[in-house]
Amino acid sequence: MVANGHGLACSFRLHYSFSFAAKCLHICRMLKTKLLLILFLFVTDMTFAQQHKKPLEALLNKEEPGWPLVLEWISSATNPVEILPADTARAGATLYELQVTTRSPMGAIVYSSGGILIDHGWIRILGSGHDRLNRTLHSWNQGKNPAEFLLVADDAVGGFFAINSGALGEDMGKIYYFDPATLNWEGLDISYSQFLNFCFEGDLKDFYKDLRWSNWQQEVATLDGNEVFNFFPMLWTKEGKDINGVSRKKVPVEEQYGINMELRKQLGR
Numbered sequence: 001m002v003a004n005g006h007g008l009a010c011s012f013r014l015h016y017s018f019s020f021a022a023k024c025l026h027i028c029r030m031l032k033t034k035l036l037l038i039l040f041l042f043v044t045d046m047t048f049a050q051q052h053k054k055p056l057e058a059l060l061n062k063e064e065p066g067w068p069l070v071l072e073w074i075s076s077a078t079n080p081v082e083i084l085p086a087d088t089a090r091a092g093a094t095l096y097e098l099q100v101t102t103r104s105p106m107g108a109i110v111y112s113s114g115g116i117l118i119d120h121g122w123i124r125i126l127g128s129g130h131d132r133l134n135r136t137l138h139s140w141n142q143g144k145n146p147a148e149f150l151l152v153a154d155d156a157v158g159g160f161f162a163i164n165s166g167a168l169g170e171d172m173g174k175i176y177y178f179d180p181a182t183l184n185w186e187g188l189d190i191s192y193s194q195f196l197n198f199c200f201e202g203d204l205k206d207f208y209k210d211l212r213w214s215n216w217q218q219e220v221a222t223l224d225g226n227e228v229f230n231f232f233p234m235l236w237t238k239e240g241k242d243i244n245g246v247s248r249k250k251v252p253v254e255e256q257y258g259i260n261m262e263l264r265k266q267l268g269r
Contacts, residue, residue: 056096059107066108070196077200082121084114084130091128097138105193106152110137115225118199120217122208123161124225125153125199133225135253149176149185152192153199156220157211157235158228158256163192181210181235183264211235213243228256236263 074081091111100107109116114130117123126137141151148167152175154160160178162168168176168185175195176185190198205212219229230251233240240246 053096053099056092059095059099059101060111061101061103061107064103066103066105067112070105070108070112073197073200079119079200079202079204081200082117084117084127084133086112086114086128086130090114090136094128094136094138105196106137116199117225119204121156121220121223121225122204122216123153123155123199125196126151130225135226153195154228154253155208156216156223156228157208158230158253158260159211160257160260161195178260180231180260181241183236183260183267183269210241211243219248223250226253227251228253230256230259 074083091114095102095107095111098107098110100110102108102111109125109127111128113127115127115133115135116125117133118125124133126133126135126140129136129139137152144151145167147165149162149165151160151162158180162176162178162185164172164174164176164187166172169187171187171189173191175188175190175192177188178185188195223229227250229248231240231243231246231248233246235241235243235246
């Protein structure tokens with residue numbers, strides 16, 4: 001069950017519609033989003049079926065590479081952005097497994113970065129892996145449910161961003177956020193490209209207003225990219241609603257993801 005009316009998502013939609021409407025319209029026109037979405041979903045399905053893979057060279061678009069566009073977005077960022085360097089061999093292997101081209105922002109990030117850290121590492125956008133973010137976009141989705149959604153980023157409090165492949169709602173290709181304060185997947189009504197721009201220059205303070213505690217920057221700076229904070233009482237409980245009144249500890253992101261999904265199952269969501 002997906003919550004559509006939670007304050008976090010509603011606040012995001014309202015803010016996003018006013019702050020980014022013009023820019024997103026330009027981006028959508030420029031990238032021909034609908035066509036790219038159809039191609040992405042088709043190729044992703046082929047990829048995870050492990051069939052008919054294109055060679056790496058065929059995925060490298062040298063005429064219209066997407067990385068300069070991503071760098072252009074980053075150059076106007078209002079939030080702190082750190083690009084983690086890519087390892088050439090690992091980047092090529094990850095791109096090959098995903099079967100997306102470097103013309104797309106997703107393919108460009110995978111091939112040209114080990115990942116991107118937003119706001120002092122609060123948000124981690126997955127790429128081809130790095131010592132500080134030792135997960136690739138492909139490896140992180142292995143053993144999960146790519147036919148239902150593709151996990152593309154996560155945050156320090158155990159929230160996860162995913163592209164809907166059909167299981168989260170009818171809006172295939174749109175970004176959903178798993179909110180640790182509700183245990184619900186909440187539709188943000190934006191594409192992957194729009195999500196990147198939100199990370200770069202969106203109002204993260206407002207989006208995370210109930211999930212950030214005093215002096216969070218100092219603690220988040222000590223997190224490894226494979227760790228998140230686990231809270232007690234849990235944030236989705238009545239007792240856990242005051243983020244400054246709960247205890248927290250570092251846990252592996254894989255462990256927290258498993259806990260979240262198991263709790264959803266137990267609660268019938």
